Amino acid sequence: MPRAIISPSVLASDFGQLTAECKRMIKGGAEWLHMDVMDGHFVPNITMGAPILASVSKGVPGIFMDCHMMVAQPERWVEDIAKAGGSLYCFHLEAAKDPLSIIESIHKNGMKAGVAISPDTPSTDITHEVAQAADMLLVMTVYPGRGGQKFLDRCVSKVAELRERYPEKDIEVDGGVGPSTIHVCADAGSNVIVAGTAIFAAPDPEGVIESLKETVTNALLKANEDKKPPSSVVLEHPHT
Ligand SMILES: O=C(CO)[C@@H](O)[C@H](O)COP(=O)(O)O
Numbered sequence: 001m002p003r004a005i006i007s008p009s010v011l012a013s014d015f016g017q018l019t020a021e022c023k024r025m026i027k028g029g030a031e032w033l034h035m036d037v038m039d040g041h042f043v044p045n046i047t048m049g050a051p052i053l054a055s056v057s058k059g060v061p062g063i064f065m066d067c068h069m070m071v072a073q074p075e076r077w078v079e080d081i082a083k084a085g086g087s088l089y090c091f092h093l094e095a096a097k098d099p100l101s102i103i104e105s106i107h108k109n110g111m112k113a114g115v116a117i118s119p120d121t122p123s124t125d126i127t128h129e130v131a132q133a134a135d136m137l138l139v140m141t142v143y144p145g146r147g148g149q150k151f152l153d154r155c156v157s158k159v160a161e162l163r164e165r166y167p168e169k170d171i172e173v174d175g176g177v178g179p180s181t182i183h184v185c186a187d188a189g190s191n192v193i194v195a196g197t198a199i200f201a202a203p204d205p206e207g208v209i210e211s212l213k214e215t216v217t218n219a220l221l222k223a224n225e226d227k228k229p230p231s232s233v234v235l236e237h238p239h240t
Pocket of ligand 1: 012068142146148174198
């Protein structure tokens with residue numbers, strides 16, 4: 001059964017105190033940190049690249065950097081991000097000419113591989129081969145490019161469709177996720193939750209992390225329970 005993982009998006013943090021902000025989130029219960037890398041081509045904004053990630057990994061030993069690569073040439077940055085301490089390299093399917101070879105290169109460089117889809121990309125564009133090779137699938141619930149946007153409900157059905165196809169895979173949601181939208185994401189089957197504004201702008205980030213995690217864990221347990229045969233059937237056929 002997949003487990004609940006909360007990955008605060010540092011895009012909503014104080015970049016002047018990035019290392020301290022990451023430590024604050026880990027202390028508050030976050031397991032991963034979501035690092036939004038934007039190149040000004042795939043999306044209009046520019047955020048951070050390998051040198052900043054390297055400083056963070058040096059300043060926060062053991063950090064799991066969930067790197068969301070909003071870049072036009074995802075194959076180009078794999079080595080640099082690995083050297084900078086990236087733990088997971090998630091690239092956009094829309095930008096990839098050969099997703100399978102990018103996944104192979106990510107694995108060769110010692111990172112987990114993620115494949116992201118933007119709101120207008122159907123989940124069926126992720127082929128079975130690509131989904132199987134990837135460690136994580138990311139369903140964007142806003143258009144990539146900036147934080148603080150409104151959650152797009154219409155993307156949730158893609159999470160459910162992918163969860164149906166891949167019961168054990170890590171499935172991440174990102175964009176406008178917080179206490180008011182977590183239930184639909186969790187019920188659809190996402191287990192890795194990215195939240196920026198909802199966590200960093202909260203007076204009690206630890207409380208938000210804890211409640212997001214609890215909601216997701218409960219949904220995962222319920223889905224797992226629902227898969228089991230009813231207990232009466234088990235009792236009637238103890239040897240089957
Ligand atoms: O990738 C992105 C935006 O492109 C996200 O990671 C956002 O940074 C999430 O921020 P909130 O919507 O949670 O504020």
